[in-house]
Amino acid sequence: MQPLMPEPPIPLEKTLALIKPDVFDKEEEIEDIILRSGFLITQKRKLQLSPEQCSNFYADQYGKMFFPNLTAYMSSGPLVAMVLARYNAISYWKELLGPSNSIKARETHPDSLRAIYGTDDLRNALHGSHNFSSAEREIRFMFPKAILEPIPARQAAVDYLNLYVNPTLLAGLTALCKEKPADPM
Secondary structure, X not given: OOOOOOOOOOOEEEEEEEEOHHHHHHHHHHHHHHHHOOOEEEEEEEEXXXXXXXXXXXXXXXXXXXXXXXXXXXXXXXXXXXXXXXXXXXXXXXXXXXXXXXHHHHHHOOOOHHHHHOOOOOOOOEEEOOOHHHHHHHHHHHOOOOOOOOOOOHHHHHHHHHHHHHHHHHHHHHHHHHHOOOOOO
């Protein structure tokens, strides 16, 4: 008799997507396309980055000619940050985005998001992570309290619990002890 083996898990991958300031007003339309393309939006937030935060986010682009314009553009208004999940999320999202230069995207990938919503090479409407390590770094940047797969183990788990879970539990249980409600549930 052979032991039953569990089904292998579907390799779910996460990537960061940004709706940039110039198309912030197209958020619902873009999200609809994202969802119809098979992605799950696991986290989402609207924010406005300072030029300093933009410099930190795009640190790998530092020193390039367009860097000052990029940080000015990305800090010029609100944006939407989303964590997208699906099988091979990074490559599917890059494919949906199309080339980073919106002018080239209109020529070579006319149905891509950057061809539809982008203006030029700098104002290309949307951002996507290049690879797994950049996705992990960028998600942590935009969502600092996010738990990324795999779930942290050992010291990383202890650190997470001490930093985020234990203070909340301590405050809640302390309040519960002080109140002493008849039905604590």
